Amino acid sequence: MNMRKPEMWTNCVYQEFPITFDDVAVYFSEEEWDSLEVNQRLLYVNVMLDNYNALLYLGCIHETPDVIVRMKLRQGPYNFLEHKELANYERNVNRAIHKYNAYRKAASVISKYPTKIKSGTEAKKLDGVGAKIAEKIDEFLATGKLRKLEKIRQDDTSSSINFLTRVSGIGPAAARKLVDEGIKNLEDLRSNEHKLNHHQKIGLKYFEDFEMRIPRSEMMQMQEIVLNDVNELDADFIATVCGSFRRGAESSGDMDILLTHPHFTSQTSKQGVCQLPSDGDKVFPFRRIDIRLIPKDQYFCGVLYFTGSDIFNKNMRGHALEQGFTLNEYTLRPLGVTGIAGEALPIDSEKDIFDYIQYKYREPKERSE
Incomplete structure (x- = not known):
């Protein structure tokens, strides 16, 4: 069984060797799949589709492999990735935030539906699923694909903008400006690093590490270190690790920490990079960390918001x-x-x-x- 190998994405970008779907796919027989617990299915479905999406972003494949089509059709309500990908396109390329929010909401309510969605008509009964999204659901359920998304994936400008926004510090406007200047991938960015600000240079330097999700076990270790250090600095500090971690997620994109102190009234934030100490031969990836200091009277509104x-x-x-x-x-x-x-x-x-x-x-x- 192959899991994602982050260094392969870099090699793909630099075309050091050809990479195919078979290099990163996760396969199961029907018997093996049926024997898995639901949470295991969720894990492996996400790994397989995440690998495929990473290849798409890097331009390695442009057609949806049959194995992915079958997986999506079998997948049911677990993870409606097409709508999330369309949401990112509307935000990053079209700058249509209302459509971005609509797709995100639809993906969320569908993912929580207790049974497999059988039609767009059924989906329309859910809050957040309108007629146009219902049509796309019918198309997806019938074919395992969305024509609009296949077209987007094959559009060089759209794919490049979407990809560049994955570099920490590069937003949609900056990505479009870079693409207009002919900068479309990591190799282009590294050749034009003088055009990037400090934040973007850090995002580029640690791109492969930042692409990897942080397992909850690693987040727990990071939290323990941070909270102990904060307490040693001043026991009156209150610190909360927010984001998806606080919502119980099994993995996170970064660590988001909110701080307050009864005697501080100013507000400031710092963004940085951290790494857990090596454990024997194991070397941990570099991770993004955001720290915000908030006045005490604003703290719990901040905790609510950033959670x-x-x-x-x-x-x-x-x-x-x-x-x-x-x-x-x-x-x-x-x-x-x-x-x-x-x-x-x-x-x-x-x-x-x-x-x-x-x-x-x-x-x-x-x-x-």
Whole structure:
């Protein structure tokens, strides 16, 4: 069984040797597949499709292999990657944030549906799935492909923009500017490093490491080190590791830490790179780490916001408005009759926010929408 080998992506970019789907695919017989636990199926489906998507981003294949088609058709509601990929296209290339949000929401509700979606009509009954997305679901269920996505994958400009945004520090606007200048891949970036800012240079330097998800076990080790160091620095600091890790995810893209201190009133943030100490012969990858220092009176709004998910946050803000409040990452404020926000309300916990807006409290692990 082959798992993803990050160094292979670099070799593919530099064309040091040809790489094919067979190099990274994960195969099972029907009997083996049926014998797996659900969480194991989720793991291997994601590995296989993630490998395939990585190859697509690097331009190694342009046709969907039959084995991937069969896997997607068999996959059911587990991970509607096509809609997530379309969402990224709308955000990074079209800059259509409303479509990006629509695809993300649809992918989220479909992934949580308890049984396999059998038609677009059935999917339309779910909150967040409209007529156009339902049509795409019918097409996907019938063929295992989406014509729009196949076309996007074969468009050099779209593929290049999507790929460059995977480099930490390069957003959609910067990616388009680079592509317009003929910079489309890692080799081009390394040849034009003088055009990158410090953040982007770091993203390029550690690209292969940053592409790898951080297993929860590694996140736990990093959290222990960080919290111990913070406590040794000053026991009055309060620190929370947020993001998907706090929501219970089995892997994370980076480590996002929020800090506060009763005697500090300023706000600042630092982005950096960290690496766990080697364990015998095992050398850990470099990881991204973001640290934000937030005033105490804004801390729990910040913890709520940076825990996410982004769709959960959007729903929470919408409910707050319905109840006569405005909520953001800093404060919760009541709205007056003229629509002008009043003074920030005192908040000493996340639950205070839920109570103010009369929203049933949800543990972090219940917020992955």
